Amino acid sequence: xxxxxxxxxxxxxxxxxxxxxxxxxxxxxxxxxxxxxxxxxxxxxxxxxxxxxxxxxxxxxxxxxxxxxxxxxxxxxxxxxxxxxxxxxxxxxxxxxxxxxxxxxxxxxxxxxxxxxxxxxxxxxxxxxxxxxxxxxxxxxxxxxxxxxxxxxxxxxxxxxxxxxxxxxxxxxxxxxxxxxxxxxxxxxxxxxxxxxxxxxxxxxxxxxxxxxxxxxxxxxxxxxxxxxxxxxxxxxxxxxxxxxxxxxxxxxxxxxxxxxxxxxxxxxxxx
Amino acid sequence: xxxxxxxxxxxxxxxxxxxxxxxxxxxxxxxxxxxxxxxxxxxxxxx
Amino acid sequence: xxxxxxxxxxxxxxxxxxxxxxxxxxxxxxxxxxxxxxxxxxxxxxxxxxxxxxxxxxxxxxxxxxxxxxxxxxxxxxxxxxxxxxxxxxxxxxxxxxxxxxxxxxxxxxxxxxxxxxxxxxxxxxxxxxxxxxxxxxxxxxxxxxxxxxxxxxxxxxxxxxxxxxxxxxxxxxxxxxxxxxxxxxxxxxxxxxxxxxxxxxxxxxxxxxxxxxxxxxxxxx
Numbered sequence: 391x392x393x394x395x396x397x398x399x400x401x402x403x404x405x406x407x408x409x410x411x412x413x414x415x416x417x418x419x420x421x422x423x424x425x426x427x428x429x430x431x432x433x434x435x436x437x438x439x440x441x442x443x444x445x446x447x448x449x450x451x452x453x454x455x456x457x458x459x460x461x462x463x464x465x466x467x468x469x470x471x472x473x474x475x476x477x478x479x480x481x482x483x484x485x486x487x488x489x490x491x492x493x494x495x496x497x498x499x500x501x502x503x504x505x506x507x508x509x510x511x512x513x514x515x516x517x518x519x520x521x522x523x524x525x526x527x528x529x530x531x532x533x534x535x536x537x538x539x540x541x542x543x544x545x546x547x548x549x550x551x552x553x554x555x556x557x558x559x560x561x562x563x564x565x566x567x568x569x570x571x572x573x574x575x576x577x578x579x580x581x582x583x584x585x586x587x588x589x590x591x592x593x594x595x596x597x598x599x600x601x602x603x604x605x606x607x608x609x610x611x612x613x614x615x616x617x618x619x620x621x622x623x624x625x626x627x628x629x630x631x632x633x634x635x636x637x638x639x640x641x642x643x644x645x646x647x648x649x650x651x652x653x654x655x656x657x658x659x660x661x662x
Numbered sequence: 663x664x665x666x667x668x669x670x671x672x673x674x675x676x677x678x679x680x681x682x683x684x685x686x687x688x689x690x691x692x693x694x695x696x697x698x699x700x701x702x703x704x705x706x707x708x709x
Numbered sequence: 710x711x712x713x714x715x716x717x718x719x720x721x722x723x724x725x726x727x728x729x730x731x732x733x734x735x736x737x738x739x740x741x742x743x744x745x746x747x748x749x750x751x752x753x754x755x756x757x758x759x760x761x762x763x764x765x766x767x768x769x770x771x772x773x774x775x776x777x778x779x780x781x782x783x784x785x786x787x788x789x790x791x792x793x794x795x796x797x798x799x800x801x802x803x804x805x806x807x808x809x810x811x812x813x814x815x816x817x818x819x820x821x822x823x824x825x826x827x828x829x830x831x832x833x834x835x836x837x838x839x840x841x842x843x844x845x846x847x848x849x850x851x852x853x854x855x856x857x858x859x860x861x862x863x864x865x866x867x868x869x870x871x872x873x874x875x876x877x878x879x880x881x882x883x884x885x886x887x888x889x890x891x892x893x894x895x896x897x898x899x900x901x902x903x904x905x906x907x908x909x910x911x912x913x914x915x916x917x918x919x920x921x922x923x924x925x926x927x928x929x930x931x
Contacts, residue, residue: 417694441676453668456675463679482926502686506679513675517668534878541875548865558861561923562875568915569879576882576908580889614683621690628697635701 417624422617429613436603436610444603453517454600458607460510463503464532465608466615470500471535471566473619474542478563481556490556491626493563497542499618503611504536527581531574538569552633710802717798717806721783722813730779731814736821739772743825752830761832762891765822766847766884772818773811773851774873780811781859781868790864793928800925804856808920812852819844836894839902843890846906849913850883857920860927883912 440458447454473496481489511529512522523529546559725731746764750756757764784790793803823840826832834840858876862868886905893902 415695415698416691417698418691437676441672451668452672455672459675459679502682506682509678509682510675513671513678517671534881537874537878541871541878544871544874545861548867550865557926557929561857561927562861564923565879565919568919572882572912572915573878576885579908580885614687618683618687618690621687621694625690625694625697628694628701631701632697 417621417628422620425613425617425620429610429617432606432610432613436606439599439603439606444599447600451517453514455603456510456514458603459611460507460514461604462607462611463506463510464528466611467500467503467507467532467535468570469615470496470503470619471539471570472496474500474563475565475567478560478566481560482564487556487630488627490560491623491630493560494546494626495619495622497539497546497563497566499615499622501536501539501543502618503615504532504539507532508536525581527574527578530581531570531577534573534577535570538566538573542566552630710799710805713798713802714805714809717803718809718813719806721780721807721810724783725810725814731776731818735772735775735779735814736818738775739768739818739822740825742768742771743822743829747829757830758832761826761830762888762895763884764830765826765891766887768822769815769819769847769887770851770877770880770884772822773815773855774876776811776814776818777852777855777859777876778869778872780807780856781863781872785864790928800928801921803928804860804920804924805917807859808852808856808917811856812848815848815852816844819848832895834895835897836899836902839890839894839899839906843887843894843902843906843909846909846913847883847887850909850916851880853913853916853920854879854883857916857923857927860924863927883909886912 436458440455444455444458446452474493477489477493477496481493508529511532515524515529516522542559542562545562546555548555550558743764746760746768747757750760750764784793823834827834855876858872858879861875862871865871886908890902890905890909893899893905
């Protein structure tokens with residue numbers, strides 16, 4: 391395997407070997423630009439609907455506006471976890487690095503959304519229940535899920551031979567969604583014994599502008615989620631390439647050392 | 663602005679969310695740029 | 710596979726019998742935790758008695774972390790991993806053996822803790838059937854999950870800090886279920902507790918399967 395890498399300039403920017411136009415040195419692309427614009431536009435729409443157009447709730451007054459962020463972000467938290475578990479399963483099956491990168495992206499983006507879920511949830515809880523934290527089913531499970539994600543990402547940061555690390559991480563990632571399901575079910579069951587209203591109970595007759603605001607919330611946060619996933623996936627991908635690139639370089643250097651003729655034992659050495 | 667009950671909490675939630683998402687987005691893009699400089703163009707597969 | 714399991718369990722238990730770590734260190738640690746809870750919760754105010762089921766299981770969990778870390782560490786020394794890989798032992802069997810060994814240690818620990826709780830917290834045993842079944846299923850859940858997660862962090866320098874971080878959130882439902890079952894038993898309403906036992910049993914089955922399936926990958930991978 392020869393390293394077909396482009397020579398590096400003094401500034402450290404690789405020159406394209408094929409003479410095509412300069413390739414941008416970032417993780418953006420037409421796709422992400424479109425996604426980004428849509429995400430920003432829908433976020434603006436969300437601000438409009440969420441903060442201005444939709445009316446305050448009958449019971450919750452204006453704190454309901456936090457729900458337009460809280461509920462979608464909880465949803466995308468789960469979507470992110472699903473990506474991680476699915477990608478981990480695929481990695482265990484196919485063993486291609488792209489799946490490993492996807493699993494990493496899913497978990498990290500999910501973690502960000504978990505903080506948003508917890509934050510908006512407890513800020514909603516304060517005016518409604520009087521305390522920042524209530525042990526209701528959703529907040530409690532989300533808290534546990536946050537720790538699960540932190541643990542998963544901690545295992546990823548370990549300084550291990552990538553092959554060994556990927557296997558362990560994939561097994562852990564595969565278990566993420568099952569763990570989430572078990573935790574959610576048991577916590578819900580537990581809290582249902584101490585009947586208290588749950589955050590997840592949005593007034594089922596939500597309608598009109600409030601419903602629109604919620605839908606826009608799903609749209610805007612979904613686009614942001616997608617945008618973040620694409621970029622984070624590419625970052626993970628680049629990291630793998632960078633590791634491999636460093637490895638190739640090191641191997642090339644080593645080989646160069648090994649083939650400089652010094653002693654008769656060279657002839658006995660076969661080429662690698 | 664329109665008077666709002668619990669304005670502080672709503673504001674904190676929305677602004678906090680924006681800061682968190684924006685900050686993370688900036689962090690990811692910055693890391694992407696840094697890594698892109700280290701990896702030869704042929705490996706990147708997007709544009 | 711079961712022969713392999715018996716082989717591995719035998720080895721783990723023989724190491725324990727010779728080194729007596731569980732007996733001389735984990736056991737006293739568990740009792741110490743019970744004592745610390747008394748300092749924290751002031752026995753005079755009855756909090757201890759009301760909280761007994763929860764405190765019991767929290768103590769079991771913390772002690773289990775030690776026992777599981779030790780079980781995983783047994784395979785880290787001196788090329789034992791390679792030996793396991795090269796031997797014809799089925800990975801699922803190795804997993805089962807290790808889990809059984811840890812389960813045995815934990816059950817012994819739980820008995821000792823039970824006595825401790827009766828003496829120190831004045832607990833009055835009731836609903837013994839439920840208590841026993843809960844212990845068995847919770848132990849199965851903890852041992853299987855812990856053996857799998859022990860393999861995930863085995864050989865790593867940060868093993869001591871990573872195992873609790875990874876394992877405790879996963880075992881939260883076990884803590885939940887076992888505590889509720891104990892509360893039901895001690896509170897004279899065992900009918901409420903059996904469903905929680907069911908949860909524990911299902912959990913144990915899930916992780917037995919997961920562990921048996923994944924152990925091979927983990928043994929190879931490192």
